[in-house]
Amino acid sequence: MSFPAPLATLIRELGRLPGIGPKSAQRLAFHLFQRDAADVDALADALRAAKRDLGRCPRCAGVMHAEEEACPICRDPARETGEVCVVEQPADLLAIERSGEYRGRYHVLHGALSPMNGVGPDDVTIPRLLERVANGEVREAILATSTTVEGEATAMYLAKALGEHEVPVSRIAYGLPVGGDLEYADEVTLGRAIHHRRRLD
């Protein structure tokens, strides 16, 4: 049995979303069909508004309301510390914010260096970061890229580039997740945790 055209279109479009397979798309489509028209309108309005009203912060490249001059973090004078934490994705920024341990500003790269995927320094926001450095906005950089090979390579590249501008650079610490048993840690993480061990005072 074939679905009516509007339903088939809805399933197809939902199925294009990341993490949504054909069965999930079908379930979501039937769920939306059963909801009130007002609820569906609200969802459609939210989707349109997000696409229309969101943009990248001209300073840190984080997500912001398109009508504002900068994102809330860049506008916050209390964060005028000169510390800039470099992350790969906006979601990483939110994760660090949730930790409550950092009160400086950010720079979002929107990716990591990956030659096999055609991603070089100019394909992420590294040139914009170097502009911020040249403008004196960055007195210290904290590299919080992922601990994948791609993230490591990006961090090492940035360390060299920022080092040329004599900006102090640090890398987030390597270590074991809190609350886990040591025997279940992978060898790479464990090796790095031992290599980067710290003295207990």
Next chain:
Amino acid sequence: MAGSRYRVRDGIVVRRAPLPSGDVVVTLLSEDGKWRAVARKGRLLGGNPGRLSLFHDVRVQTYARRDDDLAVVTQVTLRGALARLADPDVYPYAHLLAELADRLTVDVHHGEPLHAWLASGLRGLDVDDDPERVALVHAWMLVRVAGLAPDVHADVGDGAGGARFDVPGGRLAADGEGVALAPDVASGLVRLVVDRPRATLAAPLPERPALWRALGRYVAWHVDRVKSLEAIAGTAPGAGPDRGPRPAVPR
């Protein structure tokens, strides 16, 4: 056990494709060819996913469900990790070898030799003072063991008069059609295509920008688009005459 849905294989991770769902599709090259598997929640920190990093040599247990295309990774043991491959001076070359091996196995299974030369190349990049030479020699070796090396005519000799590199025809000869190569470039290309890699690695390798361009043209025609090779070959005009093309790394 015959018919078991579990399977254990060794391989080198040549590609990782993180999915927004948190899963990661990994492509590995083993002695018996290239294969893919999905690491459920592979983007989580620690545990199995940490071992499935790019270029890692791993032993993987997978479980294949009846109707699924991709087997699911159930266990991973690390056999070897090469820490220096993330160094910006080495990183583009590691990508090149992995991507080239990946491309060379799209249609045909080239098992053991390709795996062995990829492993050799990555290990060489990890320890050698001249990663660019290691990458050039091993990239050509990958092409050679895949059976795609150009035909080098005997009349090229020592390359004293230069040579013509007929890329579409896969031919390197003293005359005829193709791109004109200077004598040093021609002799370098002959060594890369014909000589034993150990000998090529032990001797100076001049004219690297031209050798990269030759490899780039040849691979693009006979294999596929290799993005990391384009990035390396594309930087040739600004590179020094001795070190050859370098990735865009602040030095």
